[in-house]
Amino acid sequence: MYTATFLQDPDFIRSLYIVAFALFIIDLRLMNHPRTARTGNVIGAVGMGIAVIATLLIESVGDYGLIALGVAIGTAVGVPAARSVKMTAMPQMVALFNGVGGGAVALISFAEYRESLAAGGNPELDALIPILFAAIIGSVSFWGSNIAFGKLQEILPGRPIQLPGQQFVNIGLLAVCVGCAIAIASGTESEALFILILVGAAVLGNMFVLPIGGADMPVVISLLNAFTGLSAAAAGLALDNVALIVAGMLVGASGSILTMLMAEAMNRSIANIFKGGFGGVTVAPGAGDGEAKPVRSTDPADVAIQLAYARKVVVAPGYGLAVAQAQHTVRELADALEKRGVEVLYAIHPVAGRMPGHMNVLLAEADVPYDHLKEMDEINPEFPQTDVALVIGANDVTNPAARSQADSPIYGMPILDVDKSEAVIVLKRSMNPGFAGIDNELYYDPKTQMLFGDAKDSVSEVVSEISEL
Amino acid sequence: MDLLTELTILVLAAFVGFEVISKVPNTLHTPLMSSTNAIHGIVLLGGLYLIGPADGFLNNFLLVIAIAFGTINVVGGFLVTDRMLEMFKRRD
Numbered sequence: 001m002y003t004a005t006f007l008q009d010p011d012f013i014r015s016l017y018i019v020a021f022a023l024f025i026i027d028l029r030l031m032n033h034p035r036t037a038r039t040g041n042v043i044g045a046v047g048m049g050i051a052v053i054a055t056l057l058i059e060s061v062g063d064y065g066l067i068a069l070g071v072a073i074g075t076a077v078g079v080p081a082a083r084s085v086k087m088t089a090m091p092q093m094v095a096l097f098n099g100v101g102g103g104a105v106a107l108i109s110f111a112e113y114r115e116s117l118a119a120g121g122n123p124e125l126d127a128l129i130p131i132l133f134a135a136i137i138g139s140v141s142f143w144g145s146n147i148a149f150g151k152l153q154e155i156l157p158g159r160p161i162q163l164p165g166q167q168f169v170n171i172g173l174l175a176v177c178v179g180c181a182i183a184i185a186s187g188t189e190s191e192a193l194f195i196l197i198l199v200g201a202a203v204l205g206n207m208f209v210l211p212i213g214g215a216d217m218p219v220v221i222s223l224l225n226a227f228t229g230l231s232a233a234a235a236g237l238a239l240d241n242v243a244l245i246v247a248g249m250l251v252g253a254s255g256s257i258l259t260m261l262m263a264e265a266m267n268r269s270i271a272n273i274f275k276g277g278f279g280g281v282t283v284a285p286g287a288g289d290g291e292a293k294p295v296r297s298t299d300p301a302d303v304a305i306q307l308a309y310a311r312k313v314v315v316a317p318g319y320g321l322a323v324a325q326a327q328h329t330v331r332e333l334a335d336a337l338e339k340r341g342v343e344v345l346y347a348i349h350p351v352a353g354r355m356p357g358h359m360n361v362l363l364a365e366a367d368v369p370y371d372h373l374k375e376m377d378e379i380n381p382e383f384p385q386t387d388v389a390l391v392i393g394a395n396d397v398t399n400p401a402a403r404s405q406a407d408s409p410i411y412g413m414p415i416l417d418v419d420k421s422e423a424v425i426v427l428k429r430s431m432n433p434g435f436a437g438i439d440n441e442l443y444y445d446p447k448t449q450m451l452f453g454d455a456k457d458s459v460s461e462v463v464s465e466i467s468e469l
Numbered sequence: 470m471d472l473l474t475e476l477t478i479l480v481l482a483a484f485v486g487f488e489v490i491s492k493v494p495n496t497l498h499t500p501l502m503s504s505t506n507a508i509h510g511i512v513l514l515g516g517l518y519l520i521g522p523a524d525g526f527l528n529n530f531l532l533v534i535a536i537a538f539g540t541i542n543v544v545g546g547f548l549v550t551d552r553m554l555e556m557f558k559r560r561d
Contacts (some may be wrong), residue, residue, distance in 0.1 A: 024508055025485060031501050032492040034557040041504055041554060045547040048511065052543075055514045062521030063529070070516065070533040074540020081541075082548035090499055093549065097506040097542055104538035108515040111531045115523055126472040225502055232509045233482075237475050239515055245475060246482040248512075251505040253486025258498060350495055357498025364556040371559055375495050 008059045016054035017243035023047025024247050028254070034370045051243045087365045088322050091221060091354040095149040098224045102141025105231040106198060109135040112238060113194050122189050123238075130237035132181040135194065136201045137231035143205030145224050151214060152354060158214030166211055173204040215319075216273050217354045218262040223270070226255025258356050265350035267402070267413035295431070298449040300458060303425055304465030307333075308340055310387035314379065316347045316416050317359055320393020320429070324455035327366040330392065333459050334368070336466045345372055347379040347389075347416045349397040376416060386421035391442075393427065393455050399440045410438060424448040427455050500553045507546025513539025 006012060024047050030040025055061060085093045109131045116123040123131065150156035163169060177200040180193045212220050229251025236244025263270050307313055315334070321327060334344040346368065352359040360373050374382075383389065391398055394416075401408040402415045418424050419442055426448060442448055451458050493501050516536035523529055 021482075025489060027504065027508075028486075028489045028493070028501075031497055031504065032489075032494065034494075034497060034554070035559075037497055037500060037557070038551065038554040041500075041547060041550045044504060044508060048507070048543055048547070051511060051514060052517070055517045058518065060521055061517060063523075066520055066529055066533050067517055067536060070520075070536025071540045073533075073537035075544050077537070078541035078543075078545030079548060082545040082552065085549060087553070090503070090549075090553075093545075094499075094502050094506060097503070097546055100538040101506065101509045101512060101542050104510075104512045104516065104535040104542070107531045107535040107538070108512060108519065111519055111523060111528045111535070112515075114525075114528055115519065118524065221502070225505060228509050229505065232512045233479060235512055235515050237472070237479070239518060240470050240475070241514060241518070242470070242475075242478060244511055244514055245479050247508050249479050249482035250486040250489075251509040253483050254490045254501060254505045257487065257490050258502065261495075261498075348495065355499055356502065357495055357500070360496040361499045361553055361556070364553070364558070367556075367558070369559050370496055370557045373496055 007057050010058075013054045013057055014242065016050055016057075017241065020047040020051035020054070020243045021246035021250075023050070024250060028250060051247075054243075087361050088325070089153075090361060091217060091358060092149050092152040094355060095145045095152060095221055095224065098221070098228050099142050099145030099149065101228040102138045102145060102224070102231055105134050105138030105228070105235050106142055106201075107138075108235055109138065109238065110194065110198060114191060117189060117191060122184065122187065125185065127238045127240075128185055130234040132184060132197065134231045134234035134238060135197055136177050136181065137227050137234065139198050139201035140205040140208070141224050141227040141231060143202045144209040144220075144227075145205075147206055147209040148217065148220050148224060151209070151212075152217060156210075160213045161210040163207075166207065170204060170207050173200050173207065176200040177204065212273065214354075215351075216266075218351050218356050218358075219259055219266070219270065219273050221355050222255050222258035222262055224255070226252050226259060229253070229255055262351060262356055265414060267410065293444045295443055296446075296449050298425065298451055300451065300461035301465045303449075303451055303462050304469060306388055306423065306425065307337055307342065307390070307462065308466050308469050310337075310342055312343045312345070312382075312386050313337060313388045313390060314345050314347050314383065314386045314418070314421065316349075316389060316391045316394050316398060316418050317363070318349075318352050318392065318394025318397060319354065320395075321455055322353060322359070322362050322393070324393060326392065326456035326459055327362050327368075329456050329459040329463065331363075331366040331368050333463050333466075334372075336463055340466075345374050345379065345382070347376065347418070348373050349376055349394070349416055352394065352397065376414060380417045383417045383420040387423065389418035389421040389424045391418055391424065391426045391428075392459070395428075395440055396438065398442050399438065400445075401438065401441055408438060418442065419445055419448075422447070425451060427451050427453075427458050429454065496557070497554075500550050503546055503553065504550040507543055507550060510539045510542025510546055513543060515539075
């Protein structure tokens with residue numbers, strides 16, 4: 001009896017919450033190195049377990065049957081999804097997970113508001129304001145994430161979808177949500193208004209992701225991640241739950257940092273990305289038309305010789321590599337070269353892939369050791385000592401126009417300086433320009449050779465040529 | 470707890486978050502996102518807390534879904550992060 005009351009002591013439960021959020025911070029702290037990250041993840045999971053147990057100890061918590069039902073549904077959906085998802089599909093998975101997190105917050109805030117109305121009226125302001133905030137952000141995050149998922153999964157077209165005057169529509173929707181929230185906060189007791197907030201935010205979530213092109217997805221996913229975190233923190237304020245406040249804010253901080261890093265890596269302001277339509281812009285680059293310029297094309301046998309007799313080869317992979325599923329073949333190529341004493345490194349641009357760090361995961365899956373994966377700032381000084389830079393399925397992130405042509409739309413974007421290496425070999429399907437629709441002058445550089453074709457086929461031909469040398 | 474104490478915690482947590490997360494290398498940004506997915510699954514606690522006192526079919530229904538969503542985040546997020554981190558290896 002004594003132990004039972006001790007366990008249900010609110011201060012004991014709060015202490016457990018403190019332990020839980022400390023473990024989350026340790027988890028994120030250990031994420032600073034691949035060697036410790038896996039332990040960190042386990043520590044985070046333990047923290048979550050403690051937070052859940054602490055909550056179940058609370059005296060007023062009941063309806064265990066319904067709790068078990070919810071947990072069972074969540075486990076039945078979450079575990080198989082996490083076990084079976086392909087690494088190439090990780091951006092969709094994360095988008096979906098962002099979405100359900102935001103959805104949970106929106107549902108909780110709605111239920112809490114309804115409870116409060118049934119109990120006699122609006123909640124106190126210090127709970128009501130966070131509830132309204134959580135409802136808006138949670139709903140935007142849920143619907144926005146679903147659209148991002150649809151685009152990444154190619155259920156929806158990846159190209160920007162825009163309505164005329166879209167920005168005004170969005171501002172109008174936001175005004176409706178905020179207006180209803182103010183009405184409730186200033187004393188109106190209305191479930192209908194609350195539903196209007198949820199619906200308005202839902203439409204806003206749809207409208208704000210639809211105009212964003214596929215290649216801007218790393219920014220969108222990061223931002224939605226931040227939103228979900230902030231909505232969770234707001235729910236924590238409403239429920240007086242310190243674990244929710246801290247955990248939500250940690251996620252909010254993480255999402256915000258990633259959003260800024262991604263926008264920086266594309267040299268675009270966040271506002272500019274959300275105006276959307278970059279992919280649809282018709283760009284008229286300076287420096288004449290590309291048509292007449294000569295391009296030097298090569299064949300697998302020649303590429304094999306150049307690579308096999310090089311001292312140092314740097315691979316610059318882009319999303320095209322993932323699309324062609326060529327990561328394993330590239331690893332085979334690197335193995336063959338390393339056997340001959342060639343040093344092989346990988347130059348990873350921050351936006352290579354469809355989400356932050358995506359390319360690293362794809363290459364790690366193909367058993368590329370992580371100490372061979374070099375970040376942009378680390379690898380760029382090495383290009384002048386590189387014999388061959390092998391560009392596979394990357395385009396805009398290698399375009400020297402970003403450094404030199406002030407009138408280029410990508411001017412100022414940080415790029416991989418592949419053109420500073422001794423020779424450049426570009427694997428590309430055709431001469432189509434990249435996502436930004438900009439001609440890449442790297443292709444006309446005298447030291448560049450083009451190997452046209454499917455990246456996977458090309459690389460495996462090169463591998464077999466090397467084995468015959 | 471009063472709102473100002475909670476806001477104090479919120480702001481401090483933001484600074485801790487910025488400090489800790491800015492040390493995560495680009496290589497681990499995808500696992501970082503999936504692990505923060507798992508951590509924001511903590512909204513599950515909101516569902517657990519409210520469902521007992523909640524009355525009526527609709528409220529219970531909403532909260533069961535919220536608990537299910539939160540659980541998807543928690544179990545799915547930690548599992549998929551572990552799957553990814555397992556792949557990050559040094560040579561040999």
